[in-house]
Amino acid sequence: MMKRLPLVLLLSLLLSPAFLGTSVAAPAEEGRSAGETIPSRWSAERANRWYDAQAWPCGMNYIPANAISYTEMWMPYCFDADVIDKELALAERVGFNSVRVVLPFVVWEHDPKAFRERLGKFLEICGRRGHRVMFTLFDDCVFGSDPKLKNPWYGKQPEVLEGWYANGWTPSPGHDMVRDQKSWPRLEKYVKHVISSFRDDRRVWVWDLYNEPTNGGLGNVSLPLVQRVFAWAREVNPSQPLTIAQWNGNGQLNSIVFAGSDIITFHNYSGADRLAGHIRELKKHGRPIINTEWLNRGHGSLVKTCLPIFKRENVGCMHWGLVNGKTQTDLGWGWRPGRPEPPAWQHDLFHGDHTPYNPEELELFRKTILSARKPR
Numbered sequence: 001m002m003k004r005l006p007l008v009l010l011l012s013l014l015l016s017p018a019f020l021g022t023s024v025a026a027p028a029e030e031g032r033s034a035g036e037t038i039p040s041r042w043s044a045e046r047a048n049r050w051y052d053a054q055a056w057p058c059g060m061n062y063i064p065a066n067a068i069s070y071t072e073m074w075m076p077y078c079f080d081a082d083v084i085d086k087e088l089a090l091a092e093r094v095g096f097n098s099v100r101v102v103l104p105f106v107v108w109e110h111d112p113k114a115f116r117e118r119l120g121k122f123l124e125i126c127g128r129r130g131h132r133v134m135f136t137l138f139d140d141c142v143f144g145s146d147p148k149l150k151n152p153w154y155g156k157q158p159e160v161l162e163g164w165y166a167n168g169w170t171p172s173p174g175h176d177m178v179r180d181q182k183s184w185p186r187l188e189k190y191v192k193h194v195i196s197s198f199r200d201d202r203r204v205w206v207w208d209l210y211n212e213p214t215n216g217g218l219g220n221v222s223l224p225l226v227q228r229v230f231a232w233a234r235e236v237n238p239s240q241p242l243t244i245a246q247w248n249g250n251g252q253l254n255s256i257v258f259a260g261s262d263i264i265t266f267h268n269y270s271g272a273d274r275l276a277g278h279i280r281e282l283k284k285h286g287r288p289i290i291n292t293e294w295l296n297r298g299h300g301s302l303v304k305t306c307l308p309i310f311k312r313e314n315v316g317c318m319h320w321g322l323v324n325g326k327t328q329t330d331l332g333w334g335w336r337p338g339r340p341e342p343p344a345w346q347h348d349l350f351h352g353d354h355t356p357y358n359p360e361e362l363e364l365f366r367k368t369i370l371s372a373r374k375p376r
Contacts, residue, residue, distance in 0.1 A: 039237045042262035044286045050241060051263065051288035056372035057205075057316030058365070059098030059131060060091065061293060065325025065352055068168035070102040070139070072157040072326075079118050085125050087323050090350055092129040094362050095369035099126060100134040100292055100318050102211055105173035105190050110154045116197050123203040132205035134292070134318070135198075137191055138229060139211040140178070140218050143169045143333075150175040150216065163337035166327045175218055178225055187225070191232045199238035208265065208292065209233055210244045214253055223252060230260040245292050246282075258285060267293035271300030272309055279313050290316035297344040298332055303361040311368050321348035324357070 042050075064083050067073035088099070101122075108115045119135075126133050142149050143166040144158070151174035158168035173190075177183045191209075198204045209229045213222035226244065233242050241262035246254050258264070264287045268275050275294070282289050291310065294301050294317060303319075310317040324330050330345040349357055356362050 038231070038234045040234075041260065042241060047241060047262050047287045055097060056311070056314065056369070057098045057132070057290055057318070058310075058369050058372070059096045059100070059318045060322050060349075061318055061320045062088070062091075062099040062101055062322055063325075063327060065323040068157055068160060068326040069152075069166070069170050070172070071104040071106060071152045071170045072168070073101070074104055074107045074115065074118060075155075075157065076114065076118075077156070079121075081121055081125060084122065085129070086354070087350075088125060088129040088131060090354055091131065091322055094349075095366050097130055097369070098132045098134065098205060098316070098318060100136060100208065102136040102139045102172060103194065104152060104170070105138070105177075105187065106152045106154050108190050108194065109186065112193055116194075119194070119198070123198070123201065127203045133203055134206040134208050135194070135204060136208040136211045137172070137194065138209065138213070138225070139172045140175070140213050140215040140222055141169060141211065142171050142175075142216045143167065151177075160326050160328065161337065162328075163331070163335065163339065164328065165331045165333060165335040166329060169327070171216060175216065178218060178222055181224070184225070184228065188228075188232050191229055192236055195233055195236040195238050199236055199240070204238075204240055206263070206265075206290075207233060207238060207240055207242050208244065209242060212247050212267070213244070214248070214250055220250070220252060223256065226253065226256050227260075230256075243290075247293070261287075263288045263290060265290050265292045267291070269294060269296040269299050269301045271302070272305040275301070275306055276309050276313075279309070279315055283313075288316075289313075290318070292318045293320055295319035295321070296346050298342060298346055303358075303364055307364060307368055311372055319347070319349075323350045323354065324348040324352055330357075 063070060063073055064087055066080060066083055067078050072078045123133060149170050152170035161167040173187055177187065195207060210226055213226045214220060243261040243263050243265045244257045245265040245267050246257050247267040264282050264285050266278065266282060268278050268291060279289065294306060321329050329347040332342055332346045345357055349362065351357060
């Protein structure tokens with residue numbers, strides 16, 4: 001997510017050995033009988049049928065303008081259904097049909113029932129506005145300088161530091177918990193409670209289990225948890241597909257990600273040529289492909305050049321940002337106070353007053369989405 005690390009090393013995108021591709025015995029828990037098998041990864045045929053039965057996915061990574069992080073977005077003091085509804089109405093008018101949001105373990109653990117109710121309210125708004133939802137359960141990213149941000153807390157989140165890109169961003173569950181396997185039974189409860197609560201909800205589109213594992217300085221420490229979250233989610237056996245996006249050239253990580261995912265998702269903030277090459281490599285997997293992060297105007301990831309590629313290749317796409325706000329993602333990665341404003345916004349489509357940043361971009365989105373709609 002919104003990273004400065006290198007993008008993909010295409011040679012690392014070769015097909016990997018099977019991981020979680022066969023059924024294994026499950027423990028007697030969560031209502032499952034001893035000896036009962038854990039469902040396998042979807043076949044390519046099932047995944048492609050799922051993808052072909054829907055409209056071309058085009059949406060965004062969504063965080064409301066009043067939140068400095070996903071932790072804050074889901075806090076009771078910040079979660080505002082009216083704000084969310086007004087912002088997603090902007091997306092509805094453009095024609096977007098999907099949203100991706102990260103969920104914070106720390107907020108769930110404080111009050112699982114209230115958190116589930118907030119998720120339900122969010123799904124209600126998205127359903128009314130025509131957006132399918134991709135929930136993301138874990139995230140390693142952190143962008144502020146305060147070491148405390150690596151382990152999120154329940155309560156009031158940091159204030160905006162003017163001119164600092166995403167200064168209050170916090171990961172989920174937090175870097176210490178990623179390292180401490182003794183804490184993982186708590187994470188297992190979180191994963192299984194959230195997925196089982198919405199495992200057959202048609203408003204939930206995809207389960208994105210982990211955003212950019214190894215980011216934020218963790219390195220391969222994250223890999224065991226990546227493996228474990230696939231196993232936990234398989235035990236719940238939701239009707240929606242599971243995935244983790246390929247986002248860098250870490251061969252060990254990508255072997256797990258590609259072998260465990262029902263559908264192929266990826267991040268790419270490069271220009272059109274590198275994007276097209278990335279897609280060609282990913283098509284070797286023979287599964288549906290959805291880009292879950294793109295749009296970096298300063299790096300050549302542009303609406304006018306990249307959106308036509310996604311449409312032509314029938315690859316779903318979810319750019320970063322909607323309404324510019326407390327995350328200050330109009331600034332570039334690593335932006336710090338005192339630097340002048342960038343010549344072009346990095347992310348986002350609307351100013352805080354809901355006026356368009358670039359009306360021509362919105363019109364291109366609108367026309368492209370409309371032309372991609374499948375006949376009923």
